Amino acid sequence: MFYRENGQFKTSYRADQQIFAIAQDRWAILAIIAFAAIGVPFLVDEYLFRAILIPFLILSLAALGVNILVGYCGQISLGSGAFMAVGAYMAYNTYIRIDGMPLIVALLAGGFFATLVGMFFGIPSLRVKGLYLAVATLAAQFFCDWAFLRVGWFTNNNASGSVSVSNLSVLGWTIDTPVEKYLFCLGFLVVFGLLAKNLVRSAIGREWMAIRDMDVAAAVIGIRPMYAKLSAFAVSSFIVGVAGALWGFVHLGSWEPAAFSIDRSFQLLFMVIIGGMGSIMGSFFGAAFIVVLPIFLNQFLPAVGALFGAEISTATVSHTEYMIFGALIVWFLIVEPHGLAKLWSIGKQKLRLWPFPH
């Protein structure tokens, strides 16, 4: 009843092709962004900001990047952690080696170098597909782990191989409180989210999807596989690289290659699969699921134990957390193989009729 497009007539092509064709969607998105930017800072405490919201925003951004490659272009990649690492380390190097380097430029430079590395490791995608490509991109992961551990230049020859940044500021605005960090990340996410949404509806996005659905057929109708695949790698790695730079600069403040290990690559891939392949919305759902759920379980289980008067040891909580988390992943994939985003769209369909389904 509330979610219907009845009566919303489009009188121009422009109106027909806008991002959110339904007025309710438009308003909902605007309201969500406004709430995230204005409402949340007043409602949320420091713990939620630093431990949940900031990681969630940054990993959503990374998942968005991975979704473009895996979900839209169908190229399975296990190198996302590596591209994050490239973003973080190259942003670090740009930031400290060039005097007076603005923060945002440094972060984008991280993304730029991640693009180069991503395209380089994307070259095998022209010949190999599916699982074989996953294994080929795994090479990126191991190569980057190796490079950042061994090559002293990347870590400014720090004895321990760990690097750190602090005193972030943009045009005189010092980013040190959690609220400021949150807003900073939110800004990036909104810009890149809109960018990605527009990209996937454009000609290039359609090329990616054509390649994903059947590359031979796509080639026959005149889509250049090399251009489509490499551009997907480029756009994806750029976003992932910026996310990596944010993860290092804003969230951790100090990091080592282990922060972008193979686990991170798997985590990002899971986010995309659970959230919904080929859906911008799904990236956010997936990130929320992977970031928030383990922390939630970790705090929820002892509380439940206390309710029944039982004290659960830290190790048990941690093991149970893994078990429940794993079971939920399997369960979600069985119930809804298309991810949480599909559940969302089913919900929207139902909402059109609700509350008068007949």
Add this chain to the structure above:
Amino acid sequence: MKLRQLALATVVAAAGLSSALVPSVATAQAKEQFFPVLVYRTGAYAPNGVPFANGYVDYLKLVNARGGINGVKLSFEECETGYATDRGVECYERLKGKGATVFQPLSTGITFALTEKAPNDKIPLITAGYGRSESQDGGVFKWNFPIAGTYWVAGDIIVQDIAKKLGGADKLKGKHIALVYHDSPFGKEAIPILQERASMHGFKLSLLPVTHPGVEQKSTWLQIRRDRPDYVVNWGWGVMNSTLIKEAQATGYPRDKIYGVWWAGAEPDVKDVGEGAKGYNAITMQHGAEPNAAFVKEILEKVHGKGQGTGPKDEVGQVLYVRGAMSAMFAVEGVRRAQERFGKGKVMTGEQVRWGLENLDLTQAKLDALGFKGVMRPVSTSCQDHMGANWGRIHTWNGSKWEFSSDWYQADEMIIKPMVKAAADKYAAEKKLTRRTPADCQS
């Protein structure tokens, strides 16, 4: 369809329950000094993390059994980091909100991350025996306290013991020492001090990294078999240590020529190998297997005797257990010292605890009273020196237990001090920090 509804119901119920429960937990503590306990009881490093955590928690329980700190009871909460930096940061944020006034990150990676956060939150970090070695310099690292030793101290003492076994530092010339290290900031901490010593004495140092978690060491040992270094220094932990000893056994490398860092010198590392590890050495930073120490007996009586013990009873007094208890003791004594200045019987803030840790003066008499007689030497920190003691001993596995095999060594300040200063200055320059003024030291 039914399944889906069931799921929805569970999620809603869980969310409701948790929102109802979490505040009630938070309000439960008042007028207590809260100690956060970052642990890793799961993962590749759990064999070492568990006894440490048990010792830490048992000591806090013992302090409560003794009547608290001048009457202030301790409360504590564990948080599992699994040695992952991001989970560690989450734990930090979570426990910080519950009134934590001193953190022990228990991981080099988490230490690095928290070093950036602690000054803003005004919470001191104790990294007893680990963390970043240059944080000994209190002039730059105001909030870090690597009390009673760093990895540089450990590395220095290991070289001293090797020199002694050879019959003098001049005998080191032309020798070959191989450092097998965990390829992480933790493992790399050892490199600068060993390089410094190598150039000083003229021995050859080869660096052999082992990737996380350390079960794959075949190529490393192939290299050792080929080069036959005179000594091997093991900078590993968790599963890496027992793997290393097994590989040494398979290679036929004499175990008494291997030295481990203090994370690589406890019962879990050698007991699986048993006799095969006989002769394996490791450094201890004022801790060790101390089943007869007074505080260990007190824990057995007042904590385990009352059924309050955290882990198995036979673990009490083992190497890492003692290490955990000792780390807890530093935190507790820091609070006690702060109370002496800011009011006995009061709950201290992070800034006050920082002062307490900076002015820690654990004399032998105080240590004896705490039950650490024969275990530790005095520790005394100051504004410039956040370490407070740089002594260590070597202990050796005799096939069934750890025994001290050397006298006390003191790390060579002439070597370490300039290194600490240079590294701290580099950090300060990168961060655009200025050294603390003498006036700041008084506050």
